[in-house]
Amino acid sequence: MRVGIPGGLLYFRYGRLWNSFLEALGAEVVESGETTRSILSSGVSKAENESCLPVKVFYGHVLALKDKVDAIFVPRLVSVKRRTHTCPKMLGLPDLARAAVGDEVPIIAPTINFQTGLWSNYRAVYSVGRLFTRSPLRIIGAGVKAWKEHRLYLERLTYGLDHRSALRGEAEKLLCEGRELRIGVIGHHYNVYDTFTTMSLLDRLSSMGVDVVTADMVPERLRERELRRLPKEIYWSYEREIAGAILACARYRLVDGIIFMISFPCGPDSIIRVLCEQENRRLGGVPMLTLVIDEHTGEGGFLTRIEAFVDMLWRKKSAPAREEAVAV
Structure with a gap:
């Protein structure tokens, strides 16, 4: 059969x-x-x-x-x-x-x-x-x-393999290889690993010299610890993982910035988005970009937002070094 x-x-x-x-x-x-x-x-x-x-x-x-x-x-x-x-x-x-x-x-x-x-x-x-x-x-x-x-x-x-590499059991490179800039790309597996709907986002970030951290790479104990801090329990299984990963990245500065991938018009993700953005601001966390994708999303506008976000993170990361040089 x-x-x-x-x-x-x-x-x-x-x-x-x-x-x-x-x-x-x-x-x-x-x-x-x-x-x-x-x-x-x-x-x-x-x-x-x-x-x-x-x-x-x-x-x-x-x-x-x-x-x-x-x-x-x-x-x-x-x-x-x-x-x-x-x-x-x-x-x-x-x-x-x-x-x-x-x-x-x-x-x-x-x-x-x-x-x-x-x-x-x-x-x-x-x-x-x-x-x-x-x-x-x-x-x-x-x-x-x-x-x-x-x-x-x-x-x-x-360990940092993407979906295709994890299926094969081998990879030419990892998503996270110790580069200077690290960005969390958090979302459902189908919103992160589908190369067509995400326009090969993970590969593009890697080509920009950026390390990528997915929700799978955030330790489960940290995700669960952050979920226990919330005033109300989240009842959606996969949204729990996403929220825990975002909040852990924000609290423990696991990344320099977060890209939250959402598909339109996902109701649970929209609720989690507001919750995570509020908690991230309260923690004084890391810069966060939310990308909402649908069948009408254009590659030009999508890539422009990614490139602008990466440039902003590079400037933010290099700012302390410039200030130190001026002080000297």
Whole structure:
């Protein structure tokens, strides 16, 4: 059976996990590949106008797989951590996929919900395995193998590899190599690692001689410590990671500046943006630039803002040295 995995949204976090699991079960995995202009255009033309950019991109990836596979794998992630929930758009992804392909291609959509306990999630994973094999041992073995590869992928991200390098397990260079200027690029994985929608932001910053720190590279203990300081708990799983990373970077000066990547019109990110900007000002933290991207974002204006922000950080960083030289 050929099973398609759309290369959008949660693929940038769980793609290695899904691919490994399905391959270990004997499926022929077909990925939609990286985002392209044609994928974005098809998604924009078919998706609801009010959908955020990543959902439109996801729609395009599903359509790209429609005539190539026997089924499409789109899990329904309700909660990935106790007492938290994913964004509402994650809950409806299987329904969006069904709307995109109709009855032509079945959607494999196990429900993952840590609010209901581990056993229900085990049963959901096992039900997927039963589509390919009747052997419980093979299903368990596939799950263990996939989880190990997933943890290894996430570990590589913490070391400073980007998404593509982490998948390959090798990199010509790291995002953070000890350069003088360091910028935090914080946001959802799909808003940071998708080279098309971000116009290769990470590569462009590297070419400017800038080190990049992502949310994955901020120690989890620092993120959790900052979240505990907030007056109200954040209930969205991935927004918790983003807010914790931004506040940790601001409090401990882990970076010289922060670029917060948001896709329009994401509601949870808009709330987190206000919260983080207020806390950053209260802490007397680091300069922060918020970039809101959608399908209409032009490369010229986007790059101008990046270059201006980097120039401002260089001037700010060199100001103390100039003042010291004048004093002498």
